[in-house]
Amino acid sequence: MGTFFDNLKITAKSGADEVKKTIKITQLESDISQLEKQEANIYAQIGKMAVENDGAEKYGDLGTKLLDLQVNRAAKTAELAELKPEEQNSGSVAPSEDKDGFCQICGTKYTAGTKFCSSCGAKLS
Ligand SMILES: [Zn+2]
Numbered sequence: 604m605g606t607f608f609d610n611l612k613i614t615a616k617s618g619a620d621e622v623k624k625t626i627k628i629t630q631l632e633s634d635i636s637q638l639e640k641q642e643a644n645i646y647a648q649i650g651k652m653a654v655e656n657d658g659a660e661k662y663g664d665l666g667t668k669l670l671d672l673q674v675n676r677a678a679k680t681a682e683l684a685e686l687k688p689e690e691q692n693s694g695s696v697a698p699s700e701d702k703d704g705f706c707q708i709c710g711t712k713y714t715a716g717t718k719f720c721s722s723c724g725a726k727l728s
Contacts, residue, residue, distance in 0.1 A: 651723070677710030684712050 659666035684705075703714050704727070711722035720727055 651725075655725070673708060673710070677705065680710035680712070681705060 654662065654666070654669065659669050662669070703712065705712050706720040706723060706725055706727060708725040709720060709723040711720055713720060713727055717727055719725065
């Protein structure tokens with residue numbers, strides 16, 4: 604009976620194909636999830652721009668939730684900053700009227716002269 608060995612060959616060949624297929628599937632799934640992350644990131648940036656332009660209030664429940672989260676995060680960030688020892692007393696006080704402060708959007712602390720929040724990218728005033 605040659606059929607046993609024939610079947611074996613076919614099985615081995617299709618086994619290799621299966622492996623290739625599995626690798627391809629894994630690769631595609633990873634590519635897709637990368638693209639989804641990039642897409643979500645861009646959505647987030649667009650959302651941020653929209654909220655900056657229109658105000659979160661315009662976006663109903665989601666806007667309210669967002670504001671709540673930001674307030675909550677700002678409070679916790681401020682609390683954390685108080686607990687943590689001063690990390691950066693980077694010497695010279697800049698002779699400008701800029702002062703250290705906290706990002707109004709996300710509450711991240713920034714040092715004088717910083718134009719944009721290092722955490723959320725918001726313009727600092
Ligand atoms: Zn920020």
